[in-house]
Amino acid sequence: MQLQTLPYLQSSHNSEIGEELYQLISKLYPICRSITGNGFRETLNIINQHIPLQIHEVPTGTQVFDWNIPKEWNIKDACIKNSQGERIVDFANSNLHAINYSIPVRKKVSLAELKEHLFTIPEYPDWIPYRTSYYQEMWGFCLSHNQYLELRDEEYEVYIDSSLEPGCLTYGEYFIQGKTADEVLISCHACHPSLCNDNLSGISIAVFLAEYLTCFQPHYSYRFIFIPGTIGSIAWLAINEENVSRIKHGLVLTCLGDSGSFTYKKSRRGNTEIDNVVTYVLSSSAEENKVIDFFPYGYDERQYCSPGFNLPVGCLMRSPHNSFPEYHTSADNLDFVQPQYLAESFFKCISIVNILENNRVYYNQNPKCEPQLGKRGLYEADIDSQDRKLNRMAILWILNLSDGNHTLLEITQKSGIVFDEIKQAADVLLKYNLLASSPKDGL
Numbered sequence: 001m002q003l004q005t006l007p008y009l010q011s012s013h014n015s016e017i018g019e020e021l022y023q024l025i026s027k028l029y030p031i032c033r034s035i036t037g038n039g040f041r042e043t044l045n046i047i048n049q050h051i052p053l054q055i056h057e058v059p060t061g062t063q064v065f066d067w068n069i070p071k072e073w074n075i076k077d078a079c080i081k082n083s084q085g086e087r088i089v090d091f092a093n094s095n096l097h098a099i100n101y102s103i104p105v106r107k108k109v110s111l112a113e114l115k116e117h118l119f120t121i122p123e124y125p126d127w128i129p130y131r132t133s134y135y136q137e138m139w140g141f142c143l144s145h146n147q148y149l150e151l152r153d154e155e156y157e158v159y160i161d162s163s164l165e166p167g168c169l170t171y172g173e174y175f176i177q178g179k180t181a182d183e184v185l186i187s188c189h190a191c192h193p194s195l196c197n198d199n200l201s202g203i204s205i206a207v208f209l210a211e212y213l214t215c216f217q218p219h220y221s222y223r224f225i226f227i228p229g230t231i232g233s234i235a236w237l238a239i240n241e242e243n244v245s246r247i248k249h250g251l252v253l254t255c256l257g258d259s260g261s262f263t264y265k266k267s268r269r270g271n272t273e274i275d276n277v278v279t280y281v282l283s284s285s286a287e288e289n290k291v292i293d294f295f296p297y298g299y300d301e302r303q304y305c306s307p308g309f310n311l312p313v314g315c316l317m318r319s320p321h322n323s324f325p326e327y328h329t330s331a332d333n334l335d336f337v338q339p340q341y342l343a344e345s346f347f348k349c350i351s352i353v354n355i356l357e358n359n360r361v362y363y364n365q366n367p368k369c370e371p372q373l374g375k376r377g378l379y380e381a382d383i384d385s386q387d388r389k390l391n392r393m394a395i396l397w398i399l400n401l402s403d404g405n406h407t408l409l410e411i412t413q414k415s416g417i418v419f420d421e422i423k424q425a426a427d428v429l430l431k432y433n434l435l436a437s438s439p440k441d442g443l
């Protein structure tokens, strides 16, 4: 599979794909999502317009390892009314105003009592914080600190028209059958309401990556999952425990639409193929990047990399969670993510997939001394059959290191030659039967 040669991926199409990624985010942005409920289902229905999802419903109370699937939460409306009956804090203006998983409430309260249920960010007085209370039943509102300061000492009415009842946790899955049963897992949390970088950017890129891979029969099988954070990956792992050994590589995608440089958080094992591939892809570009070791906080990699699973799953981000002030606030909006950054992130993912797909181990079929390249026309040859310049050093490196113990990426790293030239030289050697996927009989 030669992903990089497709017209869809030429640089002139950057802005086009960037706009498409952004449009999907814009469509998903207004929906009030949570770890369960109809906002999550509506999100999956929109994703389903791009890729046919298998939708799973896990009933409330189902035990998943040490956890239980919580009650399902839905919300229709929420507001704080002043003594004149004006809706001064209104869910219709921002779904961040109601604390996610607030229990229903309708009552008159004093300013003092109201304040016990209000949350703001004094350092950023125009922004509304994003807060959740999944596992502790409570009600509350989030608002800008400026609005909070304007509250007068009067009687208020608080109203949250929500429901917290037995139902289901919903998640979506899309599977692409490759040539092998070995799988690449792409995981996105899809439980945040109107927040763009965390997590709509990851969802959008995963959807287009899935759509793109559907055009091929890739070497690996690819499994895309759209799950609520934490409880979703725990549920998914509990349900799929018997099959997780098929996962050979995995990525959690999130925070991929902001202007920050790329950050890759390695898997717990730290030296897996996905770790090496992403590190190589990021270091191959002139842009600044950071590769950080695994730590047990962050996104769903925490569950995939728990010691009982220890899967080769890393996390690709631009600015990591908590490192930008807009994180988990109303400022993580449609201005904070931009098509050009989304497009760059998308192409990084394509580059990663391209190397994973082509990173094979080969065997030199003539390992006793160097084969005579000249008599095959390979020593003096400048170009391959597609008129691409052949790198003779790449040929010599591959022949020397194709002993069944080195992948093409490892040969790339040892030789200092770029992966594409190593891959191209390997293709030529395969064509001349100097290289094969298995050792030669008798050697």
Ligand code: ZN
Pocket: 192, 198, 321, 328
């Ligand atoms: Zn988050």
